[in-house]
Amino acid sequence: MSEIMETVSRELGSDAVILSNRKVRQKGFNGLFSPQLTEATVAYDPQQTPAAKNFASNSARTWKPSLNPTQPSLNAPIPPHTSSNAPSSPSLPQYSGIRASEERAQKLLDNSHEQFTNLDRRISSLEKILSEFVNKFQYVKRDITYEYSNGVNELFMRLVAQQVDEALAHQIAKETDQLITTNPEVRSREAMEHLIVERLGPAAPIIHKKFTQKVVLMLGPTGVGKTTTIVKLAAEFSIKMKKRVGIINTDTYRIAAQEQIKTYSDILGVPLGAVYQMSELEDEIKKMADRELIFIDIAGKSPGDLQHREDIEEILKIARPEDVLLCVSATTNFSSMKETFDSYSYVPNYNILVTKLDETKYRGILLNICWYTRKRLSYLSIGQSVPDDIAEVKPSEIAGELLKDRGQPQ
Ligand SMILES: Nc1nc2c(ncn2[C@@H]2O[C@H](COP(=O)(O)OP(=O)(O)OP(=O)(O)O)[C@@H](O)[C@H]2O)c(=O)[nH]1
Numbered sequence: 001m002s003e004i005m006e007t008v009s010r011e012l013g014s015d016a017v018i019l020s021n022r023k024v025r026q027k028g029f030n031g032l033f034s035p036q037l038t039e040a041t042v043a044y045d046p047q048q049t050p051a052a053k054n055f056a057s058n059s060a061r062t063w064k065p066s067l068n069p070t071q072p073s074l075n076a077p078i079p080p081h082t083s084s085n086a087p088s089s090p091s092l093p094q095y096s097g098i099r100a101s102e103e104r105a106q107k108l109l110d111n112s113h114e115q116f117t118n119l120d121r122r123i124s125s126l127e128k129i130l131s132e133f134v135n136k137f138q139y140v141k142r143d144i145t146y147e148y149s150n151g152v153n154e155l156f157m158r159l160v161a162q163q164v165d166e167a168l169a170h171q172i173a174k175e176t177d178q179l180i181t182t183n184p185e186v187r188s189r190e191a192m193e194h195l196i197v198e199r200l201g202p203a204a205p206i207i208h209k210k211f212t213q214k215v216v217l218m219l220g221p222t223g224v225g226k227t228t229t230i231v232k233l234a235a236e237f238s239i240k241m242k243k244r245v246g247i248i249n250t251d252t253y254r255i256a257a258q259e260q261i262k263t264y265s266d267i268l269g270v271p272l273g274a275v276y277q278m279s280e281l282e283d284e285i286k287k288m289a290d291r292e293l294i295f296i297d298i299a300g301k302s303p304g305d306l307q308h309r310e311d312i313e314e315i316l317k318i319a320r321p322e323d324v325l326l327c328v329s330a331t332t333n334f335s336s337m338k339e340t341f342d343s344y345s346y347v348p349n350y351n352i353l354v355t356k357l358d359e360t361k362y363r364g365i366l367l368n369i370c371w372y373t374r375k376r377l378s379y380l381s382i383g384q385s386v387p388d389d390i391a392e393v394k395p396s397e398i399a400g401e402l403l404k405d406r407g408q409p410q
């Protein structure tokens, strides 16, 4: 090493730096018998060694001095780059090395570090963009793997865009494919519409038979629109269908709730019974012996509330409602809605009334509900206006809405 240092200093100037060194053997058979060599990589500033300027454009090279320091070019593996303009010095040995002073090397290192950091940043941002892109088109990719035929793909996309559960949309698309394969005369849209209508099942509005009394119980989570819907239905049956209607309110511990339903029943001219304790329910029903339709309203509570469940079970036992309507809001996401349905599983039989459809443009939730619960839809509430904003369920219209061409998905 001391020989090398001496040679480097002499040949390349005192600023030259030895970057690394290692023991090597001469290549080939002779190398087995020759002594070990030391290979050094040296950096120096070509500006300070004018004679070496003609090497400046070359990349890093190694210099292998021989055992004899006076012949440093003996093992130089790379011939020096020569330029007709560049001065050559016969006194300089043919060596190679990184041509930069220590500061210059440091500067280069700093620069490249900065460049790497920038590059790293740009790669990270590209990665982000790419992963967003992949996420966005994931369902398209999954869809493509199914390769539905004859425009079924397009219809499938419309279902998903309407927030039909993807698993359900696939089921329907597959069945549509099978249907049009076995019945080539049927168009894909017709086939899919048929399958949707089948899944929605027939609507289940309240049907009142003459000379009978029917009790209708309205259930559902807090604030979904139970009371408002009862008032709409009471108006529909009393004003339009000329039925004798009564309302029993069991939501009596909230003054506001009592006032709300009292105001409406006064306007409609419909008698209102109030139940403060479940033991009073039977008497209140008896008081309404002349009523053809009795609607029972209950307080909104979390469906998991045990007292609430006991109260409902008590009402079911005493009032024996022929129709139970479970009220859910279309603005609730499907996962939370499933929880609601699960928590009312103790109710033996009910139909579903969906409110607040005016607050969402998606109709997929209606199909999801029927698919998940296997229950039927009774009415749709489509606004706050009493008594107008209530509509009967028309499965073919819902299917039409779900498959409507709305142009390019956003
Ligand atoms: N946009 C819209 N609002 C509705 C609809 N139905 C009810 N509402 C509104 O929802 C709010 C709650 O309605 P309520 O009828 O008091 O709901 P509830 O289920 O009886 O509430 P609780 O008794 O507190 O559980 C009110 O502001 C209603 O006007 C509907 O179809 N669309």
Ligand SMILES: [Mg+2]
Residues within 6 Å of the ligand: 226, 227, 228, 251, 257, 297, 298, 299, 300
């Ligand atoms: Mg209410």
